[in-house]
Every structure is written in C-alpha cells, then in structure tokens.
Amino acid sequence: EFSLLSSFYYVFLLLLLCVFFRSVCCNHWSSEERLDGKTVIITGANTGIGKETARDLARRGARIVMACRDLERAEEAQADILEDTGNENVVIRKLDLSDTQSIRAFAELINKEEKQVNILINNAGVMMCPYSKTADGFEMQLGVNHLGHFLLTYLLLDLIKHSSPARIVVVASVAHTWTGMRLNDINSDRNYDPIKAYGQSKLANVLFARSLARLLQGTGVSVFSLHPGVVQSDLWRHQHQCIQMAVKIFRIFTKTTVEGAQTTIYCAVEPGLESQTGGYFSDCAQASCSRTASNDDLAQKVWELSCSMLNITWQ
Numbered sequence: 366e367f368s369l370l371s372s373f374y375y376v377f378l379l380l381l382l383c384v385f386f387r388s389v390c391c392n393h394w395s396s397e398e399r400l401d402g403k404t405v406i407i408t409g410a411n412t413g414i415g416k417e418t419a420r421d422l423a424r425r426g427a428r429i430v431m432a433c434r435d436l437e438r439a440e441e442a443q444a445d446i447l448e449d450t451g452n453e454n455v456v457i458r459k460l461d462l463s464d465t466q467s468i469r470a471f472a473e474l475i476n477k478e479e480k481q482v483n484i485l486i487n488n489a490g491v492m493m494c495p496y497s498k499t500a501d502g503f504e505m506q507l508g509v510n511h512l513g514h515f516l517l518t519y520l521l522l523d524l525i526k527h528s529s530p531a532r533i534v535v536v537a538s539v540a541h542t543w544t545g546m547r548l549n550d551i552n553s554d555r556n557y558d559p560i561k562a563y564g565q566s567k568l569a570n571v572l573f574a575r576s577l578a579r580l581l582q583g584t585g586v587s588v589f590s591l592h593p594g595v596v597q598s599d600l601w602r603h604q605h606q607c608i609q610m611a612v613k614i615f616r617i618f619t620k621t622t623v624e625g626a627q628t629t630i631y632c633a634v635e636p637g638l639e640s641q642t643g644g645y646f647s648d649c650a651q652a653s654c655s656r657t658a659s660n661d662d663l664a665q666k667v668w669e670l671s672c673s674m675l676n677i678t679w680q
C-alpha cells in the first residue's frame with residue numbers, strides 16, 4: 366500500500382537534510398583532470414545526473430559509452446553532448462537493466478568491441494515506483510538498482526581489470542540509511558513499501574561497493590559508492606503530484622543535475638582516491654555511511670544472495 370503520509374515524511378526529512386547541508390557544506394569542487402584515451406561506461410546516461418556526468422567526462426576527452434534503455438532519448442542526449450563538447454567519441458549501446466538477457470547481450474558486445482573500460486559508472490536507477498517486477502521476477506528497484514548493476518559489473522570485470530588502473534563508481538543514496546535488508550523477503554513479495562524497497566536497493570549498492578573493493582584489493586581497480594544529493598530529476602516521476610510540487614518549491618535547496626553529478630565525477634576522476642576504495646562519498650568528500658551499510662556479515666549475505674538470484678559465481 367502506498368502511503369502518502371510516510372512519503373511526505375521522508376521527503377520532508379530529505380529536504381531538511383539538504384537545507385542543512387546546503388548551508389553548512391556545499392563543497393565546490395572542480396578539476397582540470399583529462400581523460401584522453403580512456404573509456405567510460407555510464408548507465409542511464411540519457412537523462413538527469415547520468416547525462417551531466419557523460420557531458421562532463423566527454424569534455425575531458427574520454428570515449429563515452431552511454432548505456433541506455435530508451436534509444437530515442439539517448440540519441441537526443443548524445444546530440445546535445447556532441448554539440449556542447451565537440452567530442453565525437455560518444456556512443457550509445459542498448460542496455461535494459463530490468464532484463465538479465467539485455468545485460469548479457471550488452472556485456473557481450475562491450476567485451477567484443479571495447480579494448481578497455483577504465484571507468485564504469487553504475488548510475489541508472491528507479492525510485493519509489495509502483496510494485497512491479499523485472500523480466501527475471503525481481504522486485505523492480507532491487508532488480509534494476511542493485512542486481513542489474515551487480516550482474517553488469519560481474520560480466521565486465523575481466524575487461525575492467527585488464528584496463529587497470531580503473532574505477533567502478535556506484536551511485537547510491539542517503540536513502541540507504543532508511544532501512545535494512547529484508548533477506549527473507551528480498552523481492553517484497555509479502556509486503557511492498559516503495560520507500561523501503563528503494564532504501565533497501567540503495568543499501569545493497571553501498572554494501573556491494575564495499576565487498577567488491579575488498580575482492581579487488583591489489584588489482585588496481587577501485588570502487589566507490591556515493592550520495593549525489595537530492596536532485597531535480599526524472600527520478601521523482603513516480604511520486605504523487607504533491608511531492609513533486611514540494612520538490613519544486615524547495616528547488617533552491619535541492620541540487621541541479623549538474624551539481625548532482627559532481628560527486629560521481631569526483632569519484633571517477635579525482636587523483637589519489639585509490640586508498641579510499643570501498644568508501645562512501647557525499648558532496649565530493651568521503652562521508653560516513655550507516656552502520657548497517659558497514660556490516661561485513663550483512664555485506665557477505667547480500668553478496669551470496671545476489672549471486673544465487675543471478676545464478677553466478679565470482680571467482
């Protein structure tokens with residue numbers, strides 16, 4: 366059952382948080398770092414912070430693979446980025462994270478076509494949507510935000526390791542602090558709360574980044590998760606009109622998509638972050654995640670559950 370009141374409660378809390386952070390620590394980071402000769406894959410690069418991340422990294426000279434479900438919107442974004450940056454090395458490849466067949470087809474193509482992948486940005490996400498399932502029967506938010514990216518990373522990992530030094534950036538959210546993992550009802554079959562399911566998928570993102578960083582110790586591949594801020598974007602499309610209105614009214618306290626992309630860009634390009642692999646970032650700086658998100662036992666359980674849901678084994 367969708368509860369307007371509890372949505373309001375969380376959105377209100379979130380907006381309060383941004384008012385607070387905006388006033389005390391809006392971190393204005395910028396960097397001239399270049400990415401010439403590097404290849405970047407960004408999921409959900411056709412809109413919102415994904416598009417702004419693509420634009421910024423294209424300006425730095427990287428080859429950009431925009432991994433998108435909606436090819437028409439991706440083409441518009443690509444044209445916009447080309448016009449803005451002059452970088453002609455921006456390509457679109459079809460990826461639907463709600464379908465493991467599409468993820469496997471995408472990874473196969475990338476492994477065949479690309480000589481290297483230096484930066485993978487797991488950015489795409491769905492937020493607080495009505496109850497629905499992916500092609501493989503996973504609850505949509507867990508399926509797209511976590512499991513889809515988990516499988517994608519798994520399938521591209523050899524190529525990423527061969528491209529080392531490399532980075533994997535996982536766009537999570539402060540929403541990971543809202544809830545725990547429901548390991549015995551991971552797909553919310555018994556009871557669906559769109560807010561908790563969103564929080565759970567974002568918690569899985571942070572746990573995944575920690576576990577993966579540990580697994581990749583010594584390979585030259587670093588992994589970071591982050592909170593982009595509360596951003597004006599399409600992510601709000603599933604929310605009640607009143608909530609969309611509230612976000613608009615609080616516009617001055619929320620981030621633009623360009624601002625929202627900065628922490629992702631920071632994690633992708635800032636030199637010297639390797640020692641902080643596995644860390645969680647916010648406002649272009651390392652931040653603390655919730656205690657649940659730093660629980661290694663839980664991380665291990667979620668890792669194993671994810672592998673068994675996807676029928677994969679990591680070496």
Ligand SMILES: *[C@@H]1O[C@H](CO)[C@@H](O)[C@H](O)[C@H]1NC(C)=O
Nearest residue numbers: 465466501673674675676677
């Ligand atoms: C995993 O394997 C089971 C049993 O063979 C199958 O039913 C299921 O569709 C598979 N799931 C995925 C995501 O491959």
